[in-house]
Amino acid sequence: MDSVKSYSDFEKEVDPHGDARAEPLIIQFGFPGSGSTFVWQVLNSLLGNVKKTHKCPEFRPEDRVVVTVRDFRDILCTYFKRANLPVTKASIDFLVKEHAEDNSSFSDLYRVSETWGDRKNVLWLRYEDFFNNFDYLFGQVEKFFGMKLTDEQKARARASYSLEANKARSERVAVVCRQEGGAGWIDEKWQAYTIDGINGLHVTGDGSVGKWRQIIPKEWHGYVNELLAEPLKRYGYPLES
Numbered sequence: 001m002d003s004v005k006s007y008s009d010f011e012k013e014v015d016p017h018g019d020a021r022a023e024p025l026i027i028q029f030g031f032p033g034s035g036s037t038f039v040w041q042v043l044n045s046l047l048g049n050v051k052k053t054h055k056c057p058e059f060r061p062e063d064r065v066v067v068t069v070r071d072f073r074d075i076l077c078t079y080f081k082r083a084n085l086p087v088t089k090a091s092i093d094f095l096v097k098e099h100a101e102d103n104s105s106f107s108d109l110y111r112v113s114e115t116w117g118d119r120k121n122v123l124w125l126r127y128e129d130f131f132n133n134f135d136y137l138f139g140q141v142e143k144f145f146g147m148k149l150t151d152e153q154k155a156r157a158r159a160s161y162s163l164e165a166n167k168a169r170s171e172r173v174a175v176v177c178r179q180e181g182g183a184g185w186i187d188e189k190w191q192a193y194t195i196d197g198i199n200g201l202h203v204t205g206d207g208s209v210g211k212w213r214q215i216i217p218k219e220w221h222g223y224v225n226e227l228l229a230e231p232l233k234r235y236g237y238p239l240e241s
Contacts, residue, residue, distance in 0.1 A: 002169065004176055007194045014040070014197075016051035017058070024060075027051045030068035031109050032099075033075040035127045035207075037197040039068050041161045042137060046153055047145070052197065056111035064144070065116055069109070069235050070127035072228045073212035080215065081204035087216060089223070096227050106231060113234070126236075128209050134158050167203045174200035 012018060016027045028043055030036020032054055043066060044050040051057075057065060076095055085091040099105040116122040123144040130137045134157065138149055159165070176193050177200035193199065205211070216224055225232070225239045232239060 002195045004173060004193050004195055007192055007199060010194045010197065014050075014052040016053055016063075017055065024062040024064070025051055025057075027053060027057050027063060027065045028068070029053055029055075029057060029065055029108075029112055031070065031072075031075065031105055033078040034068040034070035035131060036068045037202065038161060038166065039066060039125060039130065039137070040197060041166075042134075042157050043141065045157045045160060046141060046149060054105065054108060056108045056115060059115045061119075061121060064121045064123070065112070066123045066125060066144070067112055067116070068125050068127060068130075071209070071212070071237050072231050073216070073224055073237075074127075074209065076224070076228075077212050077215045078204055082201045089220065092216075092220065092224060092227070109231070110234075131207055131209060132163070163203070163207055166198050169195040169198040170200060170203040173198060173202075176200070 016025055026043065026047055026049070028036060028040040028050055030039065030052075036052070036054070040050060040052040057063065076092065079085075079095050079098075080087055080091065083091075083095070085095070101107075118124075123140060125137070125140060130140075134154070138154055138157075141147070142149055173193050173195055212224070213221070229239060
């Protein structure tokens with residue numbers, strides 16, 4: 001069984017910026033809440049020693065980067081649950097501001113777009129394509145890395161990193177967090193421990209696509225579209241209500 005470990009130790013292990021980088025790296029970059037940990041888990045199980053970061057990696061032509069993006073309105077709803085916030089205009093403003101300020105999540109995602117773009121050594125993955133679709137993810141990995149996965153590799157990844165398996169990991173970590181007195185997402189104790197990249201508030205629901213339409217009141221759909229119009233358009237998500 002996977003063991004609970006310090007999240008800071010995990011971050012050091014997977015940080016692509018930490019050590020002198022003599023060898024080519026495989027790096028998973030993801031906007032928080034975009035399924036990046038799941039993709040990292042699968043990549044690491046198939047390829048080994050895959051790095052993981054929410055910060056834009058320095059461009060090196062020998063490195064390969066796998067980027068995850070997701071409808072930012074669904075990401076917003078993930079953070080309502082992680083932060084245990086009511087769905088109000090004030091909480092919408094707070095969460096968008098948290099991600100939109102300089103040196104924040106949006107800034108790093110934009111830097112990846114500008115630095116790595118559509119180069120041959122970057123693979124862009126949309127959450128809506130790979131969620132609950134291991135076959136799609138396996139196919140993209142085979143194509144991007146020029147390899148053929150065995151049935152055994154695929155079966156092991158499916159069993160190890162299903163949504164149910166990661167929910168179980170999150171629940172186990174949450175027990176430790178509660179023992180430490182963690183009160184919620186803003187309390188760093190909830191992010192102090194991990195099992196295979198999963199923390200105590202990592203898996204917040206069923207991960208369904210388009211859940212923002214039900215969670216965010218309809219009268220605020222236009223407002224949310226306006227706030228997030230630039231990143232939605234940039235990454236190909238329609239402004240719909």
